[in-house]
Amino acid sequence: MKKIQKNTIYDIAERVGASPSTVSAALNGTWKKRRISAATAEKIIEVAREHGYSANLQARALRTSRSGLVALLMPEHNRFFSNIANTFSREVRARGQCPVIITTERNPEEERTTVADLMAWSIDAIFFVGTVSPEDLSRQCQAAHIPHVFVDQPCALAPSVVTDNRTGANILTREIIRSMSHLGTGPQDTVYFLGGDQSLPSTANRVEGFRAAMYAHVGQVDPAQILATSYDMDAATDTISALYQRLGGLPGGLFINSDSVFEGTLRFLATLPQDELTACAIGCFDYEPLGQLLRFPVHMMRQRHQMLVQRAFALLETQSPPVLEMVQPELYPATQL
Known part of the structure; x- marks a missing residue:
């Protein structure tokens, strides 16, 4: 059987006429910090997809201490939390990263253990949704220097976005x-x-x-x-x-x-x-x-799950201090359903 040769960053760079470092920045979501134009980043991502390029996340983690993984911890898969997860997944992928979604069933020990496991994978950031012990989880993340934000759950030690x-x-x-x-x-x-x-x-x-x-x-x-x-x-x-x-x-x-x-x-x-x-x-x-x-x-x-997630990303990416943002919910009277 003929072995299929995988495309590398250097192959993508040659095809788009850019440097390997520019391609790397576009694919790992750091192109804005490098002042690379959106048009260039989009072109690189499109070419990478067309040629079946996929990053070696473990190699990236060893090289840069960044895995490209962003985690979401939530209690369960009801409609609201599933909507949160879907929006989160889209936002993460739009940034060239990989979403990791885990349910912890409102169990504080399960939450702590899961965070410890994610640390071993050099997780880039964690979004906590409806957790039981927010302050404990924030301290755990701070000790490991992991960026984190809370959704649908206020936390005195980290930025939070909640429904009013x-x-x-x-x-x-x-x-x-x-x-x-x-x-x-x-x-x-x-x-x-x-x-x-x-x-x-x-x-x-x-x-x-x-x-x-x-x-x-x-x-x-x-x-x-x-x-x-x-x-x-x-x-x-x-x-x-x-x-x-x-x-x-x-x-x-x-x-x-x-x-x-x-x-x-x-x-x-x-x-x-x-x-x-x-x-x-x-x-x-x-x-x-x-x-x-x-x-x-x-x-x-x-x-409003989309706004909750989008505001959470905004707080995380601006390295916001501990703040509490409220998003107004929307009434659907029975006559309008």
Whole structure:
């Protein structure tokens, strides 16, 4: 069998009429620092792709202490985190680097171990999404001089980009209340907050926004209205089922905290008759495009994943000090779905 000769940087340089160092800078994403024009970089990348060139990442790491790998650690593969991962992957590849995406299931030990493993591969940078112990992870990265940024998770020690969860939850709660036929202080005439983890900033801030909206309308919030114990789908099914049994039916309104909780809740709601479903005003803090096909209206708060990731890259590339940027979510009322 005839052995196929691999193209090298020198082959690409000869084809485009540039120096090997210029080709190397274009392919490893450092062409801007070298003041190489975008047109030249794009031409080099295009020729490299046409001739099947691929960088030897291990050799690059040994030579430059840069592997060309950029990692994203996230809790799970729900729709929101998958959208984050897809946008991240596109942004990394556009910079001539290789994305590495890992789920850690909100396990702090798994997060620390994964970061240690990535260090062994001379990872160029790490994006943390929805982590449990942000400060510990930041210290770990700082000790190894690894650039890092947090998305959907504030960190006092590193730059962070998050959704404005408090404002978004307040707006969504008000939309739910507007859709209710009657809002009172009784257990069946009010809104319940379902799902999430109050030990995490995203849920804690959404609960604050929910409480503020409820106080503005009825002047009180019963602790029993906050059912934020888990993001788990099975737990959500059990929670809504138990609430239904306790109240003898659905409450006047439901604030469902995330698409995974929404999926778990739907398992139970699917067993109920149409009139019960339409009598309950429902909102979800996440966007599910198939929501318009449901038997009942659902208001949705869409987190802007593309802007979150793009702002995270901007903070990382400008070597930003620890700051917290907020991105406003977007309400999709049921009438617009």
